Amino acid sequence: MSKTILIGPASPPVRGGIAIHTTNFHKSFNKINRLGFIGLRKLYPEFLYPGNSQFTDIYKFKNKYFNLINIKDLIKIFNFVSKSNKVILTYWTFFHIPFFLLITMFNKNKVILLCHNVYDHDSKFFKRLLIRFFLKRFDNFIVHTTNDKKKIIKFHNSANILRLSHPLYDNSSIQYNLILEKNIKLLFFGIIRPYKGLDFFLDVFNSLKRKDIELKIIGEIWYKDRKYWEDIISKSNKKILYEFNFVSNSKLEKEIIKSNLIIMPYMSNTGSGVASMALKYNRPIIGSSIEGITEIFLHNKNALIFKLGSKSSLKSVLNRLNKEKILRMSNELNKMKKIHNMENYAKKINAKFF
Structure with missing residues (x-):
């Protein structure tokens, strides 16, 4: 040894x-x-x-x-x-x-x-x-x-x-190209815990008038129970897919590649492996203004950052989403990999x- x-x-x-x-x-x-x-x-x-x-x-x-x-x-x-x-x-x-x-x-x-x-x-x-x-x-x-x-x-x-x-x-420097389709595809993944802010995000997402954004949730539930989350989703008029389980790295990779943006509406500071995965696959994030996010990403350059705990700030970010902006931010992320x-x-x- x-x-x-x-x-x-x-x-x-x-x-x-x-x-x-x-x-x-x-x-x-x-x-x-x-x-x-x-x-x-x-x-x-x-x-x-x-x-x-x-x-x-x-x-x-x-x-x-x-x-x-x-x-x-x-x-x-x-x-x-x-x-x-x-x-x-x-x-x-x-x-x-x-x-x-x-x-x-x-x-x-x-x-x-x-x-x-x-x-x-x-x-x-x-x-x-x-x-x-x-x-x-x-x-x-x-x-x-x-x-x-x-x-x-x-x-x-x-x-x-x-x-x-x-x-x-x-240490991968592979560029994973975005697959842009008719709808903008958001992905939330990781263990579902109170500080991750998923219920906060769903409140805002479900209040949007635009119909061209869809969401997928992948993660094991450690907060509330399955019925709680399924009830919120069932009351939504938005397209929300979910898989409330741990998934393999290979399956998660496929889901990230299919997505356009990664959602990180976190309520407390944390250094995040989710942010690292988003960076690896050139997927911009929508994240709250915690240091674990703002010390890596810049608003409107390689990420969209909303004011921590502000539903109006998050709603504004979601309403201004467009494919050109997502593509530009994705290209910026590729430059960050070596750093x-x-x-x-x-x-x-x-x-x-x-």
């Missing part, structure tokens, strides 16, 4: 954007500087996971990688950490704090914490208190938004923090901490 290691979820078998990010970051960084990988194959007990499954194909990988909630595996990881010089630890949720405290015991000075979220999106006072206690043990951080950097400085003003926008998941790719992301981390 290398003297520098990365710890985080492996994709496959773990599904979702953070696992894809971790695995592809390892591949890119390893080309620059040797980096061992402690891949995690299980992150939660089944009864605590809010979705249908945390895995893509667990059986194929049951003898590879490590189970974060298994004490024998935790001891193995602890031993790897003890023998290493530096550790990049992927952090994104309150639930993993006890396990991460154990594996970094006596080794906190080695750790560079790669924070996808400083606080969980639904965290209240007690959770935030424990998160601050955990994060304050470390000195070196990588975050994806200025807002997350500010959150850490507020309780840890001596922290050494590198802010980098969430990169593309790979925001995983290779550059890895190089900046290597230059800062190694």
Whole structure:
């Protein structure tokens, strides 16, 4: 095992954007500087996971990688950490704090914490208190938004923090052409959670008078229930297709390519893998004015950004949509790929901490 290691979820078998990010970051960084990988194959007990499954194909990988909630595996990881010089630890949720405290015991000075979220999106006072206690043990951080950097400085003003926008998941520079048909096709994808603002978006979308815009929703429901969302959709006079399930990367790719714009009506700051996917496939976004979006995209140049929480601002953006504008923004996105790719992301981390 290398003297520098990365710890985080492996994709496959773990599904979702953070696992894809971790695995592809390892591949890119390893080309620059040797980096061992402690891949995690299980992150939660089944009864605590809010979705249908945390895995893509667990059986194929049951003898590879490590189970974060298994004490024998935790001891193995602890031993790897003890023998290493530096550790990049992927952090994104309150639930993993006890396990991460154990594996970094006596080794906190080695750790560079790669924070996808400083606080969980639904965290209240007690959770935030424990998160601050955990994060304050470390000195070196990588975050994806200025807002997350500010959150850490507020309780840890001596922290050494590198802010980098969430990169593309790979180093692809392929240009994916838009397929413009009669109707403008919007796509919302990802886990449906309160901060994603889907119900806010549907309120505005359903109030539009124009009939040439259609919407597709793809995502597993973690907020409200299926009936709640189907009731909203059934009352709409707009064309809304939906698939309330996790879909494979290959299927999601096809759906993104069929779409014209990606919808990100988010209500709170987050570095987003959805934005990275939109950039990869040259699909402009319609997004709220949170830092995780405005630090990457520019309104009317490569995205359409509405004022956070403003229905009138979102409605104005939707009413002014046209195919010429979408095509122009798509061409602008292709120029951004080399700036925001995983290779550059890895190089900046290597230059800062190694």
